[in-house]
Amino acid sequence: MSLNDRNxxxxxxxxxxxxxxxxxxxxxxxxxxxxxxxxxxxxxxSAFAQRHHVEHAVALANGTVALTAIYLALGIGPGDEVIVPxxxxxxxxxxxxxxxxxxxxxxxxxxxxxxxxxxxxxRISKRTKAILLVHYGGQPxxxxxxxxxxxxxxxxxxxxxxxxxxxxxxxxxxxGFGKAAMFSFTPTKNITTGEGGIVTTxxxxxxxxxxxxxxxxxxxxxxxxxxxxxxxxxxxxxxxGVVQLGRLDAILARKxxxxxxxxxxxxxxxxxxxxxxxxxxxxxxxxxTVLVHQNRDAVMGHLQxxxxxxxxxxxxxxxxPIFHELKVSLPVTEMLATQMMSVPFHSLLTAEELEVIxxxxxxxxxxxxxxxxxxxxxxx
Numbered sequence: 001m002s003l004n005d006r007n008x009x010x011x012x013x014x015x016x017x018x019x020x021x022x023x024x025x026x027x028x029x030x031x032x033x034x035x036x037x038x039x040x041x042x043x044x045x046s047a048f049a050q051r052h053h054v055e056h057a058v059a060l061a062n063g064t065v066a067l068t069a070i071y072l073a074l075g076i077g078p079g080d081e082v083i084v085p086x087x088x089x090x091x092x093x094x095x096x097x098x099x100x101x102x103x104x105x106x107x108x109x110x111x112x113x114x115x116x117x118x119x120x121x122x123r124i125s126k127r128t129k130a131i132l133l134v135h136y137g138g139q140p141x142x143x144x145x146x147x148x149x150x151x152x153x154x155x156x157x158x159x160x161x162x163x164x165x166x167x168x169x170x171x172x173x174x175x176g177f178g179k180a181a182m183f184s185f186t187p188t189k190n191i192t193t194g195e196g197g198i199v200t201t202x203x204x205x206x207x208x209x210x211x212x213x214x215x216x217x218x219x220x221x222x223x224x225x226x227x228x229x230x231x232x233x234x235x236x237x238x239x240x241g242v243v244q245l246g247r248l249d250a251i252l253a254r255k256x257x258x259x260x261x262x263x264x265x266x267x268x269x270x271x272x273x274x275x276x277x278x279x280x281x282x283x284x285x286x287x288x289t290v291l292v293h294q295n296r297d298a299v300m301g302h303l304q305x306x307x308x309x310x311x312x313x314x315x316x317x318x319x320x321p322i323f324h325e326l327k328v329s330l331p332v333t334e335m336l337a338t339q340m341m342s343v344p345f346h347s348l349l350t351a352e353e354l355e356v357i358x359x360x361x362x363x364x365x366x367x368x369x370x371x372x373x374x375x376x377x378x379x380x
Contacts, residue, residue, distance in 0.1 A: 013188065017347055035236065036233075040242065051173070054201060055201070056200065059198045059232075063186070064094070064095050065229070066183075066198065067096075070180045071096065074130070078100040078101065080102070081103075082129060082130045082132055084317075087337070088317060092317065093318075114139065115131075133158070134162075137288070138164045138283055159178050163287065169281055176201075183200065185241060188286070190347065215228060259275070273290060275288060298368045299365055308357055
């Protein structure tokens with residue numbers, strides 16, 4: 001299939017796998033009459049904890065409230081600081097603010113786009129209570145360095161694993177390296193429940209605190225021992241999650257094969273840098289983010305005109321208006337944000353669609369290079 005032959009629907013960033021199994025699971029829940037706080041939630045939590053080698057998993061309404069629940073359960077609040085990368089979705093930082101604490105934005109590694117341990121070390125203070133790492137795009141952060149750094153500083157290490165279901169570091173699944181971790185199940189993720197999140201931890205006391213937080217602090221019917229919220233996941237979502245979790249390994253295997261194909265197709269392409277996987281890390285490719293060395297916006301616009309959705313994942317959080325008053329400068333993050341481009345990479349991409357995407361990237365970069373030459377000639 002060539003670019004000029006395409007008369008099909010646009011190639012979007014988000015498309016998830018589902019089938020009759022999910023429909024049957026949801027139908028079974030509806031027939032049961034128990035729509036929240038039932039056996040499917042417990043089943044999903046148990047399966048997810050087992051898959052990620054942790055003792056406890058607590059399902060919640062979404063990933064943002066899951067992060068907020070971790071902070072509240074740990075007693076993080078006003079006067080406290082949490083170090084967080086800016087190269088992430090804004091909720092990694094706003095969840096800190098919801099608890100009254102202050103996000104301290106840090107730089108990322110320019111190769112993996114994950115939290116830079118060296119820069120984190122510069123930002124630890126007496127007010128630091130936790131370090132929130134983000135496994136960008138599904139590639140684990142430098143857990144060896146960050147685990148040691150958090151231990152030396154006497155602060156909690158937390159994982160934002162929203163994009164990293166099934167990822168591993170040196171053969172060990174993410175989600176259990178720190179005090180707690182959060183996973184998200186929005187439709188852009190490798191597996192989805194529509195909306196939803198989950199906290200994983202080996203700390204039984206912390207897990208119980210989060211369970212109370214998600215259900216109004218209720219210890220018995222209409223007995224509320226602490227302040228809480230309605231942050232429950234529904235039984236329909238949990239039932240879908242059980243089925244989706246069973247699909248995860250096949251989804252990841254397909255995406256990793258597709259990443260190998262893209263490298264074989266674009267590995268010699270001048271003008272871009274493809275995702276690079278650090279030693280000892282399994283990438284889940286929830287995002288496929290390349291660096292376009294010149295004229296990123298022009299290349300992105302080229303893809304969009306061809307019906308291929310391309311975006312910046314993510315506009316740096318520290319530059320969002322809500323954080324303007326912090327007046328943070330992060331040169332590495334800001335430079336990367338001018339070059340990053342994420343292209344469709346969901347598990348249902350066909351070989352033909354992958355070819356179309358790779359052709360579009362190549363033609364967009366070549367077109368941009370020609371524009372540069374023409375501009376230089378005019379200037380001369």
